[in-house]
Amino acid sequence: MAQVTRKSWEAAFAKLEASLKKLSPSKAKDLAALDRLRVALLGRSGTLTELLKSLKDLSIEERRELGPKAQELRAALEAAFDARKTALEAQADDDAAAENALDLTLPPHVPPRGRVHPLTSTLEEMTRILSLMGFSWAEGPLVESDDNNFTKLNIPEHHPARGMFDTFYLKDSPLLMRTHTSPVQIRTMESTRPPLRIISPGRVFRHEAVDATHSAVFHQVEGLYIDKGVSFADLKGTLDVFMQKLFGAKTRTRFRPSYFPFTEPSAEVDVSCLFCESKGCSICKNSGWIELLGAGVVHPNVLSAVGYDPEVWSGFAFGIGVERIAMLRLGVSDIRAFYENDLRFLKQFDENLV
Ligand code: DAH
Numbered sequence: 001m002a003q004v005t006r007k008s009w010e011a012a013f014a015k016l017e018a019s020l021k022k023l024s025p026s027k028a029k030d031l032a033a034l035d036r037l038r039v040a041l042l043g044r045s046g047t048l049t050e051l052l053k054s055l056k057d058l059s060i061e062e063r064r065e066l067g068p069k070a071q072e073l074r075a076a077l078e079a080a081f082d083a084r085k086t087a088l089e090a091q092a093d094d095d096a097a098a099e100n101a102l103d104l105t106l107p108p109h110v111p112p113r114g115r116v117h118p119l120t121s122t123l124e125e126m127t128r129i130l131s132l133m134g135f136s137w138a139e140g141p142l143v144e145s146d147d148n149n150f151t152k153l154n155i156p157e158h159h160p161a162r163g164m165f166d167t168f169y170l171k172d173s174p175l176l177m178r179t180h181t182s183p184v185q186i187r188t189m190e191s192t193r194p195p196l197r198i199i200s201p202g203r204v205f206r207h208e209a210v211d212a213t214h215s216a217v218f219h220q221v222e223g224l225y226i227d228k229g230v231s232f233a234d235l236k237g238t239l240d241v242f243m244q245k246l247f248g249a250k251t252r253t254r255f256r257p258s259y260f261p262f263t264e265p266s267a268e269v270d271v272s273c274l275f276c277e278s279k280g281c282s283i284c285k286n287s288g289w290i291e292l293l294g295a296g297v298v299h300p301n302v303l304s305a306v307g308y309d310p311e312v313w314s315g316f317a318f319g320i321g322v323e324r325i326a327m328l329r330l331g332v333s334d335i336r337a338f339y340e341n342d343l344r345f346l347k348q349f350d351e352n353l354v
Contacts, residue, residue: 004057009066016047017073025080031088038081048074118349119219119338122326123201126221129245130199133238135223138198140184142205143175148183152305153262161261166207177205180319181222182262185298188224189306194313195227201322212334219322224298226308226315232265232297235316239295243271246325250277254289263296263317274328290328293320 002008028034041048052070055063116124127137140148146157155161165179184200200222208214225234236255243251251271258268270289272278278288295318300310323335330349332338337345 004054006058006062006066009051009054009058009062012051013066013070013073016041016051020077025077025084028084028088031085031092034081034084034088041077042074042081048077115346115349117338117346118330118332119322119326121349122329123219123221123322126246126320126322126325127199127201129242130221130223133241135197135199135225138184138188138200139202140178140181140187140200142178142203143170144178144183146174146176148186149176149178149180152186152302153182154299154301154305155261159261168205168207179206180204181220182317182319184222185224185262185302185317186306189226189303189308194308194315197225197227199223210336212336215323215335215339217339218335221320221322223295223318223320224315225317226298226303226313228313230297230315232316235267235295235297235318238316239269239293239318243292247271247274247329252278255295258294258296260294260296262299262302264299266294266296269293269295269318292324292328293318295319 023037025034025037028037038046040046043049048070052067052074055067055070058066131137149167150159150162151157167179168177170176181200181202181204184198184202188196188198188200202219202222203217204220205217206214208216210216223238225238236253240253243253251274254270254272255267256270258266260266268291270291273281273284273288273290275281275283276288278284280286280288284290295316298315298317303310303313303315323338326332326338327335
């Protein structure tokens with residue numbers, strides 16, 4: 001190293017001060033740049049450190065004069081480095097916070113909520129009421145024997161009553177898709193000793209053209225009550241209460257004579273119109289009544305077919321279409337709406353219905 005003189009030292013110091021105008025700690029753009037600058041100036045062989053070290057080559061007077069200048073600069077630089085470091089660190093924290101920021105003003109993500117299908121909620125309401133009245137749940141298969149669907153229900157082969165049902169027969173098989181839930185009456189009676197009180201909800205099939213009030217696949221609830229001394233009066237009382245619970249306390253029922261092979265006597269049951277309080281409107285076709293279900297006293301031939309003695313046991317039965325009830329409860333005029341899975345239709349109905 002060349003000999004240090006006051007002149008050379010002062011020149012080097014002036015050069016350093018000049019360079020600091022451009023390259024000062026306060027201008028370092030990040031922590032890495034700041035550190036590089038600190039090492040270059042104040043590191044073990046940094047420019048200022050070297051200048052301080054080289055003071056030892058000067059005279060004592062020169063050192064006294066120049067030393068404090070250099071020390072002062074070192075103190076100023078250290079303070080500047082510290083200040084810049086603090087500022088850059090704070091900035092880094094802010095940046096990180098901004099990156100992970102939670103925007104509490106955003107609306108929450110609400111997952112779509114499923115709901116019970118209107119046919120299911122209607123079926124549940126029907127079975128809830130009937131089970132409170134002492135009926136228990138029974139089920140049967142959708143594919144049935146001709147015997148259970150027809151013969152044992154007092155509809156023998158070639159009987160004109162089979163014409164009431166447009167049946168889907170299975171290819172190369174004696175089986176068929178059940179046309180009603182009534183075969184569950186046969187199945188239950190064959191497997192249970194009387195007395196019994198059952199309801200059997202489920203799907204049924206008819207070979208028919210689909211329109212606003214007909215569907216080839218629909219649902220029924222079957223009811224059957226067998227005991228000693230069960231009469232038509234029990235049927236009337238049961239259905240009266242059932243309809244009042246389903247449609248409201250003011251609902252009245254009307255029994256019209258009808259024909260079903262498996263009941264004698266048989267009735268078509270109407271309820272007072274829910275929409276006009278029986279004054280007459282377009283829905284009840286101005287009659288004040290709405291036709292709702294079929295019912296009757298179980299035919300002795302049906303009891304005999306399952307091995308029950310008709311002299312000892314008697315009972316009543318009824319069958320109701322679930323879609324029909326749902327349409328009335330919900331004011332739906334086209335049965336097809338229940339099967340099309342159009343969410344705009346389905347979303348209208350909540351579980352808590354009338
Ligand atoms: N099974 C009949 C039908 O589908 C409905 C029915 C009528 C059921 C009278 C019954 C009854 O149990 O007693 O049309």
